[in-house]
Amino acid sequence: MSKVAVMGSGSWGTGFALTLCDAGNEVTMWARRAELCDAINTQHRNVDYFPTIELPPSLRAVTDPQEAMSGADFVVLAVPSQSLRENLRVWRIPENAVVVSLAKGIELGTGLRMSQVIAEVAGIPPSRIAVVTGPNLAREIAERKPSASVVASTSIETAEALQAICHTRSFRPYTNTDVIGCELGGATKNVIALAVGMAIGIGLGDNATASVITRGLAEITRLGQALGADPYTFSGLAGLGDLVATCSSPLSRNRTFGEQLGKGRTVSEITASTRQVAEGVKSCASIQALAAAHGVEMPIVDAVAAVIAEKMTPTEMITALLSRSAKPERY
Numbered sequence: 488m489s490k491v492a493v494m495g496s497g498s499w500g501t502g503f504a505l506t507l508c509d510a511g512n513e514v515t516m517w518a519r520r521a522e523l524c525d526a527i528n529t530q531h532r533n534v535d536y537f538p539t540i541e542l543p544p545s546l547r548a549v550t551d552p553q554e555a556m557s558g559a560d561f562v563v564l565a566v567p568s569q570s571l572r573e574n575l576r577v578w579r580i581p582e583n584a585v586v587v588s589l590a591k592g593i594e595l596g597t598g599l600r601m602s603q604v605i606a607e608v609a610g611i612p613p614s615r616i617a618v619v620t621g622p623n624l625a626r627e628i629a630e631r632k633p634s635a636s637v638v639a640s641t642s643i644e645t646a647e648a649l650q651a652i653c654h655t656r657s658f659r660p661y662t663n664t665d666v667i668g669c670e671l672g673g674a675t676k677n678v679i680a681l682a683v684g685m686a687i688g689i690g691l692g693d694n695a696t697a698s699v700i701t702r703g704l705a706e707i708t709r710l711g712q713a714l715g716a717d718p719y720t721f722s723g724l725a726g727l728g729d730l731v732a733t734c735s736s737p738l739s740r741n742r743t744f745g746e747q748l749g750k751g752r753t754v755s756e757i758t759a760s761t762r763q764v765a766e767g768v769k770s771c772a773s774i775q776a777l778a779a780a781h782g783v784e785m786p787i788v789d790a791v792a793a794v795i796a797e798k799m800t801p802t803e804m805i806t807a808l809l810s811r812s813a814k815p816e817r818y
């Protein structure tokens with residue numbers, strides 16, 4: 488049994504904390520709001536995100552981040568990508584703890600992956616940093632529906648240690664040492680899911696969505712190869728697996744966001760109507776900048792970034808993608 492702190496009690500923080508409890512660990516969650524913290528401790532429910540799901544009674548919540556992390560062997564970071572840096576600046580991570588990122592985004596302004604932000608801000612060596620990724624829609628995990636997943640670290644020992652503490656009857660984690668590929672797969676599929684959502688919102692058919700998913704995977708793979716990832720990672724759970732889950736599921740916040748755009752709502756209207764994070768809305772710009780810096784062509788990412796910046800409508804986006812010059816199919 489390990490002592491684990493889960494920093495953040497949104498959807499995925501809650502789903503992963505529940506999994507860690509099921510696997511027999513002592514888990515403490517950090518919640519920003521006292522009301523939510525009380526509800527988790529007294530009603531054993533996350534009333535804001537999963538009001539109908541009963542949480543393990545052993546799952547404890549606290550509002551003090553240092554109390555949550557006290558004595559932790561693993562510190563799991565479950566906050567949005569764009570706020571991770573500001574959080575890490577004030578949190579003091581216990582010495583020797585393994586730091587685990589759940590976030591799927593690329594930092595705006597720096598183009599850094601979350602493991603790089605953790606290393607830079609908290610001064611943690613890469614061998615003590617891990618990420619969790621793959622087809623892991625939080626609600627399904629919280630309902631204990633079966634899923635495979637990926638736990639990645641440049642240190643196989645660290646990846647195996649994380650695998651050992653989160654393997655349950657419904658959650659099957661595979662190790663991977665290609666952290667670059669795993670993080671890029673997780674962040675970039677959100678942008679592709681926005682494009683798929685737009686196609687659905689406009690009312691295009693299954694051929695269109697399959698085409699966007701497949702050409703999206705080609706873009707993700709190209710970017711990954713340019714940044715030093717193993718291309719095989721993208722045919723695995725952290726690539727194809729997560730892309731398919733996110734683009735197919737109405738539970739995906741990114742796909743839903745795109746769908747709303749396709750139906751004619753504006754970015755600010757949709758953002759104002761949900762408390763949940765759709766990471767692709769911000770990461771489309773950072774991924775586009777990263778691709779440009781490495782000379783990688785990513786037409787779907789470019790088109791999504793143009794729609795999010797309100798320089799193009801979703802219908803114009805589809806027209807722009809279809810009218811690109813004809814070429815052979817290649818990665």
Ligand SMILES: NC(=O)C1=CN([C@@H]2O[C@H](COP(=O)(O)OP(=O)(O)OC[C@H]3O[C@@H](n4cnc5c(N)ncnc54)[C@H](O)[C@@H]3O)[C@@H](O)[C@H]2O)C=CC1
Binds near residue numbers: 499536565589591
């Ligand atoms: N929900 C899902 O199915 C999955 C989500 N993820 C990733 O996990 C990360 C977290 O997502 P969710 O938990 O789903 O989001 P969420 O929107 O459900 O929850 C976000 C949590 O972060 C907190 N938060 C927001 N801004 C903050 C700030 N400035 N400082 C500190 N805390 C802040 C919120 O209070 C909330 O507890 C994202 O990067 C997402 O892409 C990954 C796999 C599955």
Ligand SMILES: O=C(CO)COP(=O)(O)O
Binds near residue numbers: 622677732740
């Ligand atoms: O990453 C996810 C599933 O693996 C969740 O996707 P959304 O953030 O779009 O809900």
